[in-house]
Amino acid sequence: MTDSKKILYSLTFAIFCGIVPLHAQDSIAQNQPAKWSLQECLDYSAKNNYKLNTLRLSKRNSEQNLLLSKAALLPGVYGSATQSLNSKKVDPLAGGIQSQDNYTGNLSLNSSWIIYNGGYLKDDIRQKDLLQESANLYISQQENDNTLLITQAYLNIFLAKENIVYVQDLLKTSNAQLDQGQQQFNAGSIARKNLIELQAQFASDKYNLVTAKNLQRQNILALKQLLLLPSAISFDIVESDTLIATALAPPLDEVQKTALATRPEVKNGELGVQIAEINLSKAKSGYLPLVSIGAAIATGYSNNQTSSYVKQMDNNFYQQIGLTLSIPIFSKRVNKTNVEISRIEIEQANLSLNNTKTILSQTVEQAYINVLNAQAQYDAAVEQMKASQESYRISTEELRIGAVNMVDMLLQKNLYVQALQAYISAKYNAAMNIRIYDFYNGIAVKI
Secondary structure, rough: HHHHHHHHHHHHHHHHHHHHHHHHHHHHOOOOOEEOOHHHHHHHHHHHHHHHHHHOOOOOOOOHHHHHHHHHOOOEEEEEEEEEEEEEOOOOOOOOOEEEEEEEEEEEEEEEEEEEEEOHHHHHHHHHHHHHHHHHHHHHHHHHHHHHHHHHHHHHHHHHHHHHHHHHHHHHHHHHHHHHHHHHHHHHHHHHHHHHHHHHHHHEEEEEHHHHHHHHHHHHHHHHHOOOOOOOOOEEEOOOOOOOOOOOOOOOHHHHHHHHOHHHHHHHHHHHHHHHHHHHHHHHHOOOEEEEEEEEEEEEEEOOOOOOOOHHHHHHHHHEEEEEOOOOOOOHHHHHHHHHHHHHHHHHHHHHHHHHHHHHHHEEEEEEEHHHEEEEEEHHHHHHHHHHHHHHHHHHHHHHHHOOOOOHHHHHHHHHHHHHHHHHHHHHHHHHHHHHHHHHOOOOOOO
């Protein structure tokens, strides 16, 4: 192959490899909203999340295992056909060495059916049914985890967007103050030092705006990663004018009772105990006899016989039916060991269930404490912001008429910025915590 052909093939391969991912991303981008609501994010994650789809495949395995257990109650039927060629050499007295070929064929149909095995098969069906139900609960549990992660990431974008709005307002104020300072400096009303301080404050506000926008990009990227969206796809969220940050928290004991009664991890723990108990019943069935019915029909032919093929098949037709009773007498401690292991598994399942309930109750209690603390911080942040905002407004007016020096005005501005940041953080922290607490109470997350 010439060098030019190699280059051509390499370029073609590179272009093809580059186009395929682009087509894949285009297919994902089709029919996607320009701005995503929280519910749209949750719905998309429910369909495309890697862990959820992995759990769904596990559920399909559980379904197949259940079908297999049910099929074990049916009789098994197996057919076989054999064709053989036997060749040997003989040395008859009268004729020297001769070769003899013998063709034989056999056809058979066999069936077996377990009619009693100590209830093992029925217990196995019950156990596989519970395992399928457990697989569904694992999916629900993962959906709950995804809901909280996505909601938190979504609210982080909200926080970043609101912070940008406030920083932009501060930048406009700084720009106006700088223009006024420049005019005063030109008129000789303020010193150059004061003008430089205003320029530094304006530059600092510009830097804060860039930082706020970068934070928004990072938060958007974090949510896209949770949704498994390609980075090339543009993404933004639906903006809301109102965000409820305060709400009356339901009593702790009521929410704990609701969570213990409805959360999938608790139900899964209860199923784990039932599955372990059924496993004990299956182990005990090893002490009981096994009764099965067997049947078979068969026939065959050989070319050494003088009768015809059809006649041989009729003459050699064989039929059998029988009942088999198998009684365990000495199993070298296999059955006893299985029973003891099953009892240990029941204790482990109960321990796991109690631990799950304890952790869930503590998590709900912590969520309740977080709500109370977050709402108290939010109320304090609102008061602090109002006071700082008014002080900053007064200082700005005083600076305009020359009634306050530059240092005092910038001090009030810094206090206002700190109060503003604390207010925004407290607002979204309160909004997030009340939604988490309500989620444990069975209330769907909404913005």
